[in-house]
């Protein structure tokens with residue numbers, strides 16, 4: 001969902017069919033609240049998720065939703081699918097409406113998926129300029145060698161899309177297991193990067209996105225993010 005932003009005075013003037021100057025007076029008279037607090041000023045920027053009230057009566061607003069889910073293998077990162085269970089099928093009906101997925105995982109990848117209806121939140125986490133670390137545990141068919149880390153750090157050219165991957169970090173954790181940290185998410189990126197070494201990925205699991213981890217969230221389960229967690233992400237967009 002796109003997040004629309006407005007100045008408070010413009011929003012109220014439009015809703016009430018009055019002049020913006022009249023809104024200034026209403027603010028001075030303490031008749032307006034934004035999220036149950038006095039507004040910062042008539043120029044405060046609000047969006048569809050803010051609860052704006054005049055004389056205690058609230059204008060329509062959308063409840064912002066933010067969830068962290070532990071995706072099992074075999075569940076598709078899509079909102080609709082005819083063949084497979086989707087990540088939305090793992091949520092209660094009330095929670096599932098209007099959500100989009102913040103960075104998809106392949107059908108046979110497990111791990112951390114974030115879902116929201118707030119476009120600012122997904123952009124803050126997924127835009128490559130935001131440089132948010134996504135950490136994956138990768139299990140491979142063949143043994144790893146020292147060459148892998150430098151190739152991942154250098155970036156790989158994907159000629160089909162005409163791009164070079166951003167520097168990625170690879171840490172060998174055992175002969176056939178590595179932790180890979182990406183700050184972007186190209187189509188099948190990790191599988192294709194290991195494909196350069198003709199080393200098939202047998203299992204792929206996303207452990208974390210930024211400071212979010214799967215602690216206390218079992219496979220197939222989810223939880224709502226706390227207000228502090230949401231604010232920490234959104235503070236980077238302002």
Ligand code: URA
Nearest residue numbers: 106109188189190191
């Ligand atoms: N890279 C992949 O190849 N698949 C994923 O699901 C995520 C990253």
